[in-house]
Every structure is written in C-alpha cells, then in structure tokens.
Amino acid sequence: MKKINDSRIYLAGAITTLVVSLVFGAVSFYSILFVEPKVERLLRPAESAGAHYKQAYIILREPQLFAGYSNFDAEGMSVKNSLAFFDKQIYSGEEIDDSRVAYLDLLLDRRKKGSGLGRNTMVFFMMLSLLFWGLFIQERMSAAKQSS
Amino acid sequence: MKNGMIISLKASAVVLAVCLAATGCAKLPEKLVSPMLKIEPALVDNREMYRLTLNTGLQNENNSTALLDVKGSVYFKAAGSKSPRVMTLPFVVPVILPFDTGLIDIEKTFAENEIMPLVKLLGSDREKLQSEKLLERTFMDDSTIGFEINGYAKKDIIDLLKERLNEKNQ
Numbered sequence: 503m504k505k506i507n508d509s510r511i512y513l514a515g516a517i518t519t520l521v522v523s524l525v526f527g528a529v530s531f532y533s534i535l536f537v538e539p540k541v542e543r544l545l546r547p548a549e550s551a552g553a554h555y556k557q558a559y560i561i562l563r564e565p566q567l568f569a570g571y572s573n574f575d576a577e578g579m580s581v582k583n584s585l586a587f588f589d590k591q592i593y594s595g596e597e598i599d600d601s602r603v604a605y606l607d608l609l610l611d612r613r614k615k616g617s618g619l620g621r622n623t624m625v626f627f628m629m630l631s632l633l634f635w636g637l638f639i640q641e642r643m644s645a646a647k648q649s650s
Numbered sequence: 651m652k653n654g655m656i657i658s659l660k661a662s663a664v665v666l667a668v669c670l671a672a673t674g675c676a677k678l679p680e681k682l683v684s685p686m687l688k689i690e691p692a693l694v695d696n697r698e699m700y701r702l703t704l705n706t707g708l709q710n711e712n713n714s715t716a717l718l719d720v721k722g723s724v725y726f727k728a729a730g731s732k733s734p735r736v737m738t739l740p741f742v743v744p745v746i747l748p749f750d751t752g753l754i755d756i757e758k759t760f761a762e763n764e765i766m767p768l769v770k771l772l773g774s775d776r777e778k779l780q781s782e783k784l785l786e787r788t789f790m791d792d793s794t795i796g797f798e799i800n801g802y803a804k805k806d807i808i809d810l811l812k813e814r815l816n817e818k819n820q
Contacts, residue, residue: 556815563714563808571713585713586749592811593747595818 509641516634523627529567530620533613537561541610545603555598555606559588562609568623569616580605581612676715676804679708682724683751685795689769689785692759700765700779702758704739707751708797715804717746722799724754726768729793736767748807 544558563585565571574582584605591598598606685706692701704724710717720743725735739756746752766776771794774785 560808560811560815563811582749586747589716589747589807589811590750593745593814595814 507641507645509638509645512634512638512641516631516638519627519631519634523624523631526567526620526627527624530617530624533566533617534621537566538610538614538617541613545606545610555603556592558606559592559598559609562606562613563588566613566616566620568619569612578612580608584608676717677712678717678799678802679710679746681709681792682754682795682797683707683709684788685724685790687772687785687787687790687795689765689772689779690783691780694759697761699759699761700769702739702756702760702765702768704754704756706754708743708746708754709751710746710748712748714748714807716748716807716810717743717752718803718805719744719801720746720752720799721801722797724756724795724797726771726795727793728771729791736771737764 541558541561544554544561547554571581571585587605588598588602590596683706685704688701688703690701690703692699706724708720721740723738723740725738727733727735739758741754741756743752743754762776769775769779769785772785772787779785
C-alpha cells in the first residue's frame with residue numbers, strides 16, 4: 503500500500519505556527535525592550551516631576567495585547583480603579599504626586615505580565631513550529647526513500 | 651447574473667464595514683445609577699410652586715472611549731410599555747470618562763398642574779405632600795423612571811488626555 507505524503511500539511515502547520523509565533527514575539531518584545539524601560543525611566547527620573555508621571559500613565563493607558571483593560575477579576579479591580587482615578591486626574595489638570603506612583607507601578611506590572619504571557623506564547627508556538635518542521639523533514643526523507 | 655450578485659455582495663460587505671467603522675462600537679449607558687428624586691413645596695414670587703430635585707448618574711462602561719457632551723432626557727411614566735410619559739427632564743453631561751459615572755443633577759420648579767401627575771405616579775397626592783412637605787424616592791422601579799440619549803460625541807481616552815496635557819503645557 504502506498505504511503506500518503508503529508509509533507510504539505512506539515513509545511514503549512516510549520517509556517518502558520520511560525521508566523522503566529524513571530525507576531526506574538528514582535529508585540530511582546532517591543533513592549534519588553536522599548537515600552538517598559540521607557541515607562542520605568544519616566545516613573546523614576548533623575549529629578550522628580552509630576553509631568554513624567556503623566557507621560558508614563560499615557561503610555562500605560564494603551565494596554566498590552568495580552569493585558570487588556572476590558573475584563574477584570576477581583577485582583578484586577580485595583581487596576582480598573584487606578585485607570586478611573588488617573589483619567590480623571592489628568593483630564594481635570596490635577597497633578598500626580600509621588601504617593602500615587604505605586605498605582606502606576608500596578609499598571610506597569612500588568613503590562614509586564616501581559617508581555618511575559620505573550621513571550622511564553624511565542625515560545626509555545628515556536629516549539630510547535632519546530633515540531634512541524636521536524637515532521638515535514640522526516641516526511642520528505644521517507645518519501646524520497648520510498649521513491650528511490 | 652452570478653457575477654452581478656457577487657459584486658453586489660462585495661459592495662454590501664464594503665458598505666457594512668464602512669458603516670461599522672464610522673459608527674464605532676462605543677457602549678452607551680443602559681441604566682440610571684441610583685436615581686434619587688425629591689419634590690418639595692416652595693414659594694416662588696409669592697406663588698405656590700414645587701421644587702423637583704433629581705440626582706442620578708450615567709456610567710460609562712467603555713474601557714477606552716470617553717463620552718462627550720451627552721445630551722438626553724430622564725422621563726417618568728407608569729408601568730407598561732405604552733404608558734404616556736408624565737414628565738421629561740432634559741440633561742447635558744459634558745464628559746463621562748471610561749469606568750466613570752457622569753453625574754446628572756437637575757433642579758427645577760414646577761407649577762402644581764405640571765407636577766401633580768408625577769406626584770400621583772409616585773403614590774402620593776397634593777394633601778400628603780403639603781402636610782409632609784417632602785416627597786422622596788430613592789429606590790425607583792426601572793419601569794417608572796427611564797432615560798434616553800439624543801446625542802453624544804465619543805473620543806479615544808488617550809487622544810483626549812494628550813489634548814488636555816498639551817492644553818496645559820501651552
């Protein structure tokens with residue numbers, strides 16, 4: 503009985519998972535390498551200034567892909583309350599003083615958890631892709647052996 | 651014929667996508683937050699009038715969209731979908747930020763013939779109101795009080811906050 507050649511399926515699986523992995527990786531590492539360090543610098547500047555906290559908040563107000571601001575569990579309620587507080591504070595032109603930095607850290611921590619989750623998802627899809635590549639190569643080799 | 655159908659389906663899909671993009675998907679408030687109504691007799695220019703005070707709010711449940719210049723009206727009506735409205739009170743809320751509640755505070759004075767249908771709807775009457783000097787309702791049935799939004803603008807919260815920061819820095 504002739505063996506069915508599954509290499510096309512494996513190739514499609516390998517490419518799809520690789521693309522998904524690269525997209526998640528790009529989004530997560532952009533946050534890890536550029537956004538989070540920038541926020542850290544704004545939160546802990548050389549000289550204390552309220553405007554830095556506001557800039558940091560505006561960056562943090564854009565949620566990370568894996569740490570959106572739409573669903574909150576009990577732990578996330580503090581994040582929701584912080585968003586409501588800082589939105590109002592900036593809209594009404596009030597200053598953000600040093601005592602509120604802990605709440606900005608809370609938002610930064612959520613972003614870090616989101617980018618961490620994105621990075622882990624990237625690794626998962628990368629491993630899946632490697633598995634597909636392995637199966638693809640094996641299938642091609644056995645097909646070549648069969649034809650010879 | 652078949653090609654024509656495919657083209658019209660594509661055109662419909664494009665129109666639908668454009669409409670969806672234009673209207674966006676901001677969630678509008680669906681209920682009034684803790685409405686509190688007070689009606690009390692008051693003398694205005696030596697005329698016997700009634701002062702109505704309504705305190706309530708509208709909650710913006712969007713996570714990134716601020717609602718601006720929200721115009722609408724609160725109305726009172728007897729239970730039943732076809733019952734006529736006994737009173738309508740217009741309101742304007744300048745801004746409701748995400749996760750926040752925009753406050754509606756209405757204070758208005760009415761003549762007796764204007765306020766009595768509402769007083770009766772709330773289970774009181776002129777004599778009782780005159781003797782007790784106050785009619786107050788804090789827990790109101792959703793079938794008695796309602797609201798409608800006639801107009802609003804929406805803006806992404808990040809754009810709005812950036813604008814406010816720039817205004818302040820200028």
